[in-house]
Amino acid sequence: RKEVEQDPGPFNVPEGATVAFNCTYSNSASQSFFWYRQDCRKEPKLLMSVYSSGNEDGRFTAQLNRASQYISLLIRDSKLSDSATYLCVVTPTGGGNKLTFGTGTQLKVEL
Amino acid sequence: ETGVTQTPRHLVMGMTNKKSLKCEQHLGHNAMYWYKQSAKKPLELMFVYSLEERVENNSVPSRFSPECPNSSHLFLHLHTLQPEDSALYLCASSQAGDRAYNEQFFGPGTRLTVL
Numbered sequence: 376r377k378e379v380e381q382d383p384g385p386f387n388v389p390e391g392a393t394v395a396f397n398c399t400y401s402n403s404a405s406q407s408f409f410w411y412r413q414d415c416r417k418e419p420k421l422l423m424s425v426y427s428s429g430n431e432d433g434r435f436t437a438q439l440n441r442a443s444q445y446i447s448l449l450i451r452d453s454k455l456s457d458s459a460t461y462l463c464v465v466t467p468t469g470g471g472n473k474l475t476f477g478t479g480t481q482l483k484v485e486l
Numbered sequence: 487e488t489g490v491t492q493t494p495r496h497l498v499m500g501m502t503n504k505k506s507l508k509c510e511q512h513l514g515h516n517a518m519y520w521y522k523q524s525a526k527k528p529l530e531l532m533f534v535y536s537l538e539e540r541v542e543n544n545s546v547p548s549r550f551s552p553e554c555p556n557s558s559h560l561f562l563h564l565h566t567l568q569p570e571d572s573a574l575y576l577c578a579s580s581q582a583g584d585r586a587y588n589e590q591f592f593g594p595g596t597r598l599t600v601l
Contacts, residue, residue: 379528418576418592419529462529472517472580473542474590476529 376401379477381463387483392453396480398446398463405475408439410448411462413479419462422448453484488512490593492577498599501567507596509560509577517582518560519590520552523574535560536582567600574598 380399388394400408408425423430425437425446436449446463463477490511499505511518520532534542535554549571551563560577574597578590 377528383526418594420592421589472519472534472536472582472588472590473531474529475531478526478528 377477378402378475379463379465381477381480383478383480385481385483387485388453390453390455390484390486392484393449393451394453394482395450396448396461396463396482398448398477398480400444400446400463400465400475402465402467403441403444405444405465405467407466408446409464409474410435410437410446411464411476413460413462415459419476422461450482453482455484455486458482458484490577490579490591492575492593492596494596495594496597496599498601499564499567500601501569503567504563504565506564507562507575507577507598509562509593511558511560511577511579511591511593513579513581513591515579515581515591516557517580517588518554518557519578519580520560520562521576521578521592523576523595524572529576533562564598567598569600572598572600 410422411419412422413419425439427439429438434451438447460479460481462479464474493508517536522530532546533552538554553561574595576595577593580588580590
């Protein structure tokens, strides 16, 4: 089983749609969770951290379910500029700076 | 220059060549990383340097040799590579400290092709 698993997509959605991505992780002792965004031919950039209580940043909502070992990202009112690959990232027990990445989910927002 | 820079941006080399990738961070961070990103595979952590000491080496073949002369610079020396080593090589930096996690900032990467 992969350490971090994501549906690669692509998810093709019209502008204004709501889209959700899920991610599962295998290590129940994982400590921290994040979503990174990677535009085509660019480097990954941190989108948001994911907390057990859930957190929201504008049109983006992230949630963590430790019991089921999955993380979700919800994007409301999709914009063309949201088109990118969204990478699910976890850190192991003890945290630190060792990141484990999923393969990413590709989102294409269309007119 | 700001952020994390990498040179060259593109590199084509033969299997017998020796080349080096360079990374420089202008963020005052004390930890630097090399990642490999291959098509349809997740980013793979290769090496971690914290306070200029190598603290992580993820079973990377010896044909990849990192060097961290100071906290701002990181090199990846390449020799006798294989075609399967063709990938995007990303450098990142962060401020390692007491927090469970500190955001990593990535450079634009070097697209490497091994012929």
